[in-house]
Amino acid sequence: MxxxxxxxxxxxxxxxxxxxxxxxxxxxxxxxxxxxxxxxxxxxxxxxxxxxxxxxxxxxxxxxxxxxxxxxxxxxxxxxxxxxxxxxxxKLKHFRDTRFNRGELIVQKLAELGMPIEWARVQEIANGASIGRPHFAEAMKEKGYVQTIAEAFEKYLYNGGPAFVDREKIxxxxxxxxxxxxxxxxxxxxxxxxxxxxxxxxxxxxxxxxxxxxxxxxxxxxxxxxxxxxxxxxxxxxxxxxxxxxxxxxxxxxxxxxxxxxxxxxxxxxxxxx
Missing domain, CATH: 3.20.20.140 (Metal-dependent hydrolases)
Incomplete structure (x- = not known):
């Protein structure tokens, strides 16, 4: 039920x-x-x-x-x-700003891994929302670097992963x-x-x-x-x-x-x- x-x-x-x-x-x-x-x-x-x-x-x-x-x-x-x-x-705006700065660093890491994506495209995918790892995963999927969003997390974006960037937290x-x-x-x-x-x-x-x-x-x-x-x-x-x-x-x-x-x-x- x-x-x-x-x-x-x-x-x-x-x-x-x-x-x-x-x-x-x-x-x-x-x-x-x-x-x-x-x-x-x-x-x-x-x-x-x-x-x-x-x-x-x-x-x-x-x-x-x-x-x-x-x-x-x-x-x-x-x-x-x-x-x-x-x-x-x-305070929430400050949290989101740190997400934005983190995003630019994730783009840089992905490029170093041979998977360049456009920061502007990630922002388009986010469509004004607070930018998070799922938006990068979607951009990676679009480029054909991964088959699914889950794969992007499992291989690259997980905590401590090769494309992971930590951010300020409370x-x-x-x-x-x-x-x-x-x-x-x-x-x-x-x-x-x-x-x-x-x-x-x-x-x-x-x-x-x-x-x-x-x-x-x-x-x-x-x-x-x-x-x-x-x-x-x-x-x-x-x-x-x-x-x-x-x-x-x-x-x-x-x-x-x-x-x-x-x-x-x-x-x-x-x-x-x-």
Missing amino acids: PGTVDLHMHSTASDGTLNVEELVRLAASLGLKTIALTDHDTTAGLDAAILFGNKLGLEVIPSIELSAEDNGEVHILGYFLNYDNQEFQA TPVEAVQLIREVGGLAVLAHPTWVNDLDRILEETVQTGLAGIETYYGHYDEETVARFLELAQKYNIVPTGGSDFHGRDDGGQVYLGERLVPDEVIGQLKARLQP
Whole structure:
């Protein structure tokens, strides 16, 4: 049975392939009732998403996904943001600017590897969105250097790979603090990706972490049970979502395919700051 809640998805405002209207219309057509648009380091799609959602009777929670760093990447989702805060937006712009500078270095590395691509073409593919590795992968695919976006990541763009360029990041604690500063709820994304999970949870819960992704992607029942136990241990909300990007390179979970209990929304709202 399909779910009615999906709290993790991306549009062309970051590294998804569907624009905001397409994404919201698809969600509504699939019977979803509550979604969160969680683009990377940007809220550019939220105004339109909320507008389209209202027209279609779909609740769109203003959200984001922040990239942090602590012994590896740690992603923190933010829900129910007062995202028009000017200081918040200035910090997000700084994050995006570092992505831009990083992009130019990735182009240089690819050229040194014998795979020249045009920086201008990468920007065209991004189409105004925050530039990320999937946009470089698409440009590489266009040139015939790889057959799929997945191959570009597996061979060249993975963390520490020959075309990888690191960028300035914040710590998980700083990400939680930033989200809380604008009235939001911070949730640890895809925890199986997180190194030293127990320590990260200890530190972020002390800072105000409100939840942990539990019903995520292809997580099996055993993995879900593990994170349900951690949610209970730390008194945080077990949330979830598909992490839908719109690309079909095999293995992705589609909108509505990941069953997230409807009561998660009420549990999150009960934790909103007065």
